[in-house]
Amino acid sequence: MDIAGSAALVTGAASGLGAATAAALAAKGATVYGLDLDKAVAGAPAGPDGVTLVAADVTDEEQVRAALARIDEDGAELRLAVNCAGIAPSARILGRKGPHDLALFRAVLDVNLVGTFNVMRLAAESIARREPDGNGQRGLVVNTASIAAFEGQVGQIAYAASKAGVAGMTVTAARDLAQFGIRVVTVAPGIVDTPMMAGFSEEVRAGLAASVTFPQRLARPEEYARLVTMIAEHDYLNGETIRMDGALRMAAR
Template identity: 50%
Template sequence: MQLVDIPVLVTGGASGLGAATARRLAQAGARVAVLDIQLDAAQSLAQAIGGLAVHCDVTRTESLEAALLHAEAAHGPARLLVNCAGGGAPARIVGKDGPMPMEAFRRILELNLIGAFNATRLAAAKMMTLDPLADGERGAIVFTTSAAAYEAQVGQAAYAAAKGGLTSLTLQMAREFAPFGIRAMAIAPGIFDTPLLQTASEAVRASLAAAIPFPSRLGQPDEFAEQVVNIARCAYLNGETIRLDGAIRLAPR
């Protein structure tokens, strides 16, 4: 689809990969709604890119429903949803203090897997009612998965389960939505220079970069954002997860 004047939703859009994606989509001419639990940061970014800031907690259905209605009232029904909300602290299945609390496992699945699924089902239901574009497409949905979906490290049980779930959903969703002209894609980033890594020491950052075959550096959020734009524009991309990782394969630790 051509992105000029196309309404788009970016969850987790106030920082990191989501913020870079929101900026790049706005540069391409899209009407961008920045959905994030951090409303102040979302408002700052939205003002800079000419977009719309909407408070949204993807772990709460009522918050998602209200956010999508707000965005639709301002920009029209979305034809592109980019799910960037996510995160989570590492924890072993059985650590020094015993088994991982089930609430900790559930919390990471709620944020990364269930939140993305919830946003997707709500946005897709609306996309199905839209008139098709010139090429027959009605919309597209992008998941943010992770290299951890393939080579999960020690301590990443919950995160890997969530990202692996999104990876598995991508093809299933593409098949289910195909009759409606809605595509489903995912991007699996490797080690990216996000706000979390920016707090690490230079020695840690250099060590991480050296582990990446080529180019031996941290991924840049703008590179992720460029892939989102390419996915939106190329209608033949469907049902696939694109690894964006400089050919790294994560070690056990």
């Protein structure tokens, strides 16, 4: 698909993977609408040209619909949606303070899995209204899982379950949306140097980097963004979950 001249919706766009992806797509000529929570949008630095931040909760149907309506009102044609929004609290099934908090487990699934599905289904509805290209393609949805979907560590039960759900939707979503000319691909990153990593000491960060097979460093958000643009431009990628992890296979802890 041709990124230039298209509109793209990127969630979690105020920082991390989402911010890098929004910038990369804008650099390729897309008009980008970046969704994030109100407080995140308010505290975000000014984005690059071509990126408009919009306050919206990915779990809220009406807020996502309003963001999509704005794209239509601006006369832009949505052809790409990238789900980067997510949370990653840590808790064991049974810890020193008792069993895993059920509300926390539900909250992680609500944001990471239900939020991803909510944006995917509503964005697909919008993309399906576009005219297809010469190959019958109308657009693409890229979702974000994690290698924790396959090798979740101690304390990652909620996160691993939510990301396994995202990976598990991929083939079915691609099959569901094929009749509309919409591809679906999931990226499963390893350890990425995002703001969530900022609270770790240099010693911990170095240890994490050393655990990667090669290259022995943390992944960069820009590398995730570059993979998204590659997926968009490679029309035969569909229904696949792509690991971006330097051949890392997570240990138990």
